[in-house]
Amino acid sequence: MDGFSSILSNIHAAPIIGSVDYKSFVPIDLSKNNADLTTNRLESPQEFENYIKEYLEQNNAKVAYGGYLEERKLYQRSSIFNNNETAERSIHIGMDLWIKAETTINCPIDGEIHSFKNNTGLGDYGPTLILKHIVKNEVFYTLYGHLSLKSITNLSLGTILKKGEKLATLGYASENGNYAPHLHFQIIKNIEDHWGDYPGVCSKDTVDFYAENCPNPNLILKINKT
Ligand SMILES: [Zn+2]
Numbered sequence: 001m002d003g004f005s006s007i008l009s010n011i012h013a014a015p016i017i018g019s020v021d022y023k024s025f026v027p028i029d030l031s032k033n034n035a036d037l038t039t040n041r042l043e044s045p046q047e048f049e050n051y052i053k054e055y056l057e058q059n060n061a062k063v064a065y066g067g068y069l070e071e072r073k074l075y076q077r078s079s080i081f082n083n084n085e086t087a088e089r090s091i092h093i094g095m096d097l098w099i100k101a102e103t104t105i106n107c108p109i110d111g112e113i114h115s116f117k118n119n120t121g122l123g124d125y126g127p128t129l130i131l132k133h134i135v136k137n138e139v140f141y142t143l144y145g146h147l148s149l150k151s152i153t154n155l156s157l158g159t160i161l162k163k164g165e166k167l168a169t170l171g172y173a174s175e176n177g178n179y180a181p182h183l184h185f186q187i188i189k190n191i192e193d194h195w196g197d198y199p200g201v202c203s204k205d206t207v208d209f210y211a212e213n214c215p216n217p218n219l220i221l222k223i224n225k226t
Contacts, residue, residue: 004189007138008219013108014164016185017063017099022223026061028052028098031070032090043077045173049180052098064098065223068216075201078123087203093210094143094186094200095217101172101181105144106164108220109133113159114141116152117196119177125184126176127152128196129168131161141191142220143198144168145184146176187220189213 001009015022030037041047052064070092075081081089111131119125125145129152132141144167151168161167170181188198190213202210218224 004138004140005215005219007136008140008187008215009222011109011135011220013220013222014106016106016108016183016221017097017103018106018164019104020062020099024060024062025065025097025223026056026059026063027066027224028055028064029070030067030072030074030096032073037073042074045178045180049173052180052182056098062099065095067092067094067096068218069093069207069211072201075123078121080121080123081201087205089199089201089203091202091204091207091210092200093202093207093214094145094184095221096182096184098180098182099170101170101176102148103170103181103183104166105147105168105170105183107131107161107167108142108163109135110163111142111161113155113157113161114191115157115194115196116155118149118152119145119197122178124177125197125200126171127168129155130188130191130194130196130198131167141188141198143184143186143188143200145186145200146179146182147171149175185217185221187215187217189215 114132127147
């Protein structure tokens with residue numbers, strides 16, 4: 001494990017969804033290998049939400065999570081991820097937490113508001129918030145995507161947020177880029193000049209770079225260890 005990863009793994013984070021114990025989380029496979037993800041489900045947020053609901057019921061769980069470095073078909077519906085000029089982007093580099101809209105998201109660790117933006121467009125993040133953190137002299141960022149619009153109104157850059165404090169609420173499909181409600185959580189080491197946005201999906205030829213710059217979000221969250 002490199003130095004940055006070991007700093008992340010030593011962080012004692014607050015639960016990111018404070019209302020649900022990690023015992024009620026279940027991993028979910030949303031990769032291209034999941035045959036249950038039919039075209040109909042992938043293209044309709046309502047169908048996808050029904051699929052998640054059924055999956056949660058079957059597993060007696062409240063949150064389905066996963067997706068780091070998962071290769072997905074989900075992005076083929078949008079030209080944001082596929083156009084003729086660049087390589088297809090299909091590899092997800094954050095963690096998704098699938099739970100209903102309006103769920104409260106808490107700060108896992110102390111941070112300050114770096115930037116926020118409504119990234120409109122089919123399949124984009126919708127309302128997005130980025131926090132800046134400094135832990136053991138290491139500066140890094142966390143990104144929260146698919147939030148409600150009200151989450152990013154009345155915010156000020158530089159506002160300090162404490163671990164466990166309410167950060168945002170989850171958006172509906174109508175505001176979150178047209179997805180079933182979920183949080184996209186991602187760690188970013190070097191954010192360069194990105195502002196309220198950062199790629200959450202990459203192509204196969206850039207995955208080495210992104211996997212290093214955006215390590216596994218579960219290093220902080222530790223969902224399957226509690
Ligand atoms: Zn995501």
